[in-house]
Amino acid sequence: MPDVNGSRRTYHSPVRAEAARRTRQAIVAAAAELFVERGYGAASLRDVARVAGVARPTVAAAFGSKPALLRQVLDEALAGDDEPVPVAQRPWFAPVWQATDPGAVLDAYAEVCTLIGRRAARIFEVVHQGAGDAAEVGGLWTMLTRNRRAGAEMVARHTAETGPLRPGLAMDQAIDHLWILNNPAHYADLVLERHWPEHDFRQWLAHQMRAGLLGPDHL
Missing domain, CATH: 1.10.357 (Tetracycline Repressor; domain 2)
Incomplete structure (x- = not known):
């Protein structure tokens, strides 16, 4: 929505942000399960989406690619959470x-x-x-x-x-x-x-x- 000067203000919804984080967490958990169970090559993003209960485009939008998703799974396993x-x-x-x-x-x-x-x-x-x-x-x-x-x-x-x-x-x-x-x-x-x-x-x-x-x- 434009402000009084005609520029657009950034809209931030804590509820929406928390929902997006929960979705990312579900995807990471599903990917970790499938990568360990099937190996990296045999676990597709479509399979990850199915186990996470989301659409495949949601996985791609959240992480971009399977290598990036593997990196996130690894980072969270090492650190214990998704905090940077x-x-x-x-x-x-x-x-x-x-x-x-x-x-x-x-x-x-x-x-x-x-x-x-x-x-x-x-x-x-x-x-x-x-x-x-x-x-x-x-x-x-x-x-x-x-x-x-x-x-x-x-x-x-x-x-x-x-x-x-x-x-x-x-x-x-x-x-x-x-x-x-x-x-x-x-x-x-x-x-x-x-x-x-x-x-x-x-x-x-x-x-x-x-x-x-x-x-x-x-x-």
Whole structure:
């Protein structure tokens, strides 16, 4: 509607915005279910729309393409919601930054990796399997791999700031240790496949991180 100066005012409806968000959430949930159940290639946008209870054009209008939808599913699995807040700034990551000695940093990071594994291990595998079949998924897998190493670097450097690493360990090696261990595939193999209790997995992961970065005196 034009204002008194003849220009148009932007109309914002909180009810409409919340309805749109609920629709997006339903689409993401349906896509996550189908991608895990069928794989990326076999799950069509039409199938996603059917499971979400919306029209196919609604899916396309909300996300644009299947690769973009996969990226959103992945982002929400990693973060836990659709808020645009980086993982390292999430409240559940805060114990890593708040820890005051190297062992406590790594214990907190093992907790973070366990949480991420619980939420994202299955969709990580979807991306991994789809990377060889679709170039856009291959690019997403490359980005995931780089982001995991960037996260490992942040934590390794923070660990070193709170106390010494084991003698003779170069920073690049410390980062590589955490980069290998923060892979959600470990959660998939040990918790989802071998049915380890999460508590046991978290303890194992913290033990491996301490052994790699700090040495036997910190186990």
